[in-house]
Amino acid sequence: MRRGLFIAAVVLQALVLVGWSASLEWELASAVRIRLEVVQRDPRDLLRGDYVWLQYVIADIPLGTIAGGRPDYGDRVWVTLAPQDNVYALAAASRAPVAPGPGQRVIVGRVQTLSTTARGPEVHIVYGIERLYMPEGRGVLSRGGKFEAEIALAAGGRPFLTRVFVDGRPYP
Amino acid sequence: MAPSFTRRLRQETPSWVRDGVVTAQQAETILARYPESGRWFQRPIVVFSVLGGALVVLAVALLVAHNWHEIPRWAKLAGVLTFLLGAHAGGLVLRARGQGLMGEGLFVLGGGLFLVGIALLGQIYNLAGGESDAVLLWWALLLPAAYVLPSIALIALGWLGASVWFWMFVLDRMTWLGRDIYSNGSLGAVAFGAAGVLVWALGALHGDGEFRRARQLLEQLGLLTILVAMVPLGLLRQLGAWWSSGEATRWPVAVLVLLGLAAVAVGVASFRLPPDRPVVRAGPAAALLLVLLYLFAVTLQLIHRAAADVFRMLGWTNWAILLVVALALILYGARWDRSAWINWGVIWIGVDAVARYVELVGTMLQASALFAATGLFVIALGGALELLRRRVTARTMAPRGSA
Numbered sequence: 041m042r043r044g045l046f047i048a049a050v051v052l053q054a055l056v057l058v059g060w061s062a063s064l065e066w067e068l069a070s071a072v073r074i075r076l077e078v079v080q081r082d083p084r085d086l087l088r089g090d091y092v093w094l095q096y097v098i099a100d101i102p103l104g105t106i107a108g109g110r111p112d113y114g115d116r117v118w119v120t121l122a123p124q125d126n127v128y129a130l131a132a133a134s135r136a137p138v139a140p141g142p143g144q145r146v147i148v149g150r151v152q153t154l155s156t157t158a159r160g161p162e163v164h165i166v167y168g169i170e171r172l173y174m175p176e177g178r179g180v181l182s183r184g185g186k187f188e189a190e191i192a193l194a195a196g197g198r199p200f201l202t203r204v205f206v207d208g209r210p211y212p
Numbered sequence: 213m214a215p216s217f218t219r220r221l222r223q224e225t226p227s228w229v230r231d232g233v234v235t236a237q238q239a240e241t242i243l244a245r246y247p248e249s250g251r252w253f254q255r256p257i258v259v260f261s262v263l264g265g266a267l268v269v270l271a272v273a274l275l276v277a278h279n280w281h282e283i284p285r286w287a288k289l290a291g292v293l294t295f296l297l298g299a300h301a302g303g304l305v306l307r308a309r310g311q312g313l314m315g316e317g318l319f320v321l322g323g324g325l326f327l328v329g330i331a332l333l334g335q336i337y338n339l340a341g342g343e344s345d346a347v348l349l350w351w352a353l354l355l356p357a358a359y360v361l362p363s364i365a366l367i368a369l370g371w372l373g374a375s376v377w378f379w380m381f382v383l384d385r386m387t388w389l390g391r392d393i394y395s396n397g398s399l400g401a402v403a404f405g406a407a408g409v410l411v412w413a414l415g416a417l418h419g420d421g422e423f424r425r426a427r428q429l430l431e432q433l434g435l436l437t438i439l440v441a442m443v444p445l446g447l448l449r450q451l452g453a454w455w456s457s458g459e460a461t462r463w464p465v466a467v468l469v470l471l472g473l474a475a476v477a478v479g480v481a482s483f484r485l486p487p488d489r490p491v492v493r494a495g496p497a498a499a500l501l502l503v504l505l506y507l508f509a510v511t512l513q514l515i516h517r518a519a520a521d522v523f524r525m526l527g528w529t530n531w532a533i534l535l536v537v538a539l540a541l542i543l544y545g546a547r548w549d550r551s552a553w554i555n556w557g558v559i560w561i562g563v564d565a566v567a568r569y570v571e572l573v574g575t576m577l578q579a580s581a582l583f584a585a586t587g588l589f590v591i592a593l594g595g596a597l598e599l600l601r602r603r604v605t606a607r608t609m610a611p612r613g614s615a
Contacts, residue, residue: 042360042361042362043304045360046300046304046357046360046361047300047304049353049356049357049360050296050297050300050322050357052353053296053326053329053353053354053357054293054296054297056349056353057289057292057293057326057329057330057333058289058293060333061285061286061289061333061336064333064337068337085277085331086273086277087273087276087277087327087328087331087334088276088277088279088331088332088334088335089276089277089278089279089335090277090279112391113385113386113390113391113394114385114386114387114388114390114391150341150386151386152385152386153385166340166341166386168339168340168341168342169338169340170340170341171338171339171340172338173279173334173335173336173338174279175278175279175280175281176277176278176279200337200338201338201340202338212281
């Protein structure tokens, strides 16, 4: 009886991993691909290995542009993106789900920090796509050059980081 | 059989024979009935198998972290799953062959590989953020497997994961609890204090049966956490304006929910304490409810940004509660033969004394009076305990007819 329950519990663990992976594959397969401009990169995760840390231009949003008032830490924000010079750039942001206009896309992130900069009060949003895991020893990009990230956007606005481009060429 | 019991038996039986309570032959029969097995974690096979399992987990984790892009995603996942299922299957086989202690190492390996599998998915799909969610998934699915088996090593690993998760959850300002704590840093100590009480109660719920070791582990983890949280709260006034730092005075709902949860858990846990008179049995729960009440009071004062005098009073209350709970731990530990409680009670008193010494520098006469009064009280308590012990021993030694 107990042996059976234990086997069931372990099989459940395996099924969760397989099911999770399958759901991610499903979302990726149906996602549209866009490119975002990257302004910063950089370390090592003990479990997942070397990675490039990416910070997106659309991560820092002026507080005034967010419809629906001041968000709190951890709140979700729906960010509307519009094409601009081969990449997608910030068009609008809202605390509630929004329908994008023609050619626009919506990406969902969460508020990490609220700060005041020279440009006024800003909200820093994280999208869950800030790390690109690389083979060992290749987790540092050379400085200089133009960095862009290819993002697969699922229907609900959930983004997946698929690859990075340096001066238009895929890296690594 | 508890190692302390068998050890005690070996110490006591010579005096039983000397006093004519049992014959030498009877003493040998009794000793043969309870062979000395030593503490489970002192057995080399347990230490080496668990350590070996942990090292293999680290090896696989580093292998995954090396990150071969050439290997297809599904092949990587299938590889980790094969190791995971193989480790657990090996553990079951060893257990069935009567080599359960060696099997523990394989179960630890399997449990660790589940975390590696979660990390692998994060790597494959470049998932960033929500690290605490990944650890939550790990321990929440690991513990049911650990308890149905049951495997003490896997249970310990699961609760270790839960502790790590709680840290990550509190430190992440994007979680519902972290958000409260970032609004006022002192609430972090309140949250840890409440979590400590909750862990102690969860430990007590394990009872004295099959999961006795899990109870011991969790009770001690809980007592350590409470102590670590209570000491800085007692020094709030000394830390200057730090206690009132933070941007908001809104209700920290998550912290209050955690306090409520801990109170309910303590209430339920009191029913799992050793059999005794109801009033006596309610004692440990009452002592820990006092801690929760204090934490609630601190939360209220932090919200209302109370005056420094209020925090001075709360500091004294903190001192008194630490002492009361420490004494309760010593008394109940002696009554129910739980030596870990006694040890923790003594540690609590020691730490409390050092904290108060630091706190009271500047008002040395008051501090001197306080230390003298407490010291005399503790000495008197020690004397009373010794008298009680002698009386119980005399009653046990006396012939039945003379009572």
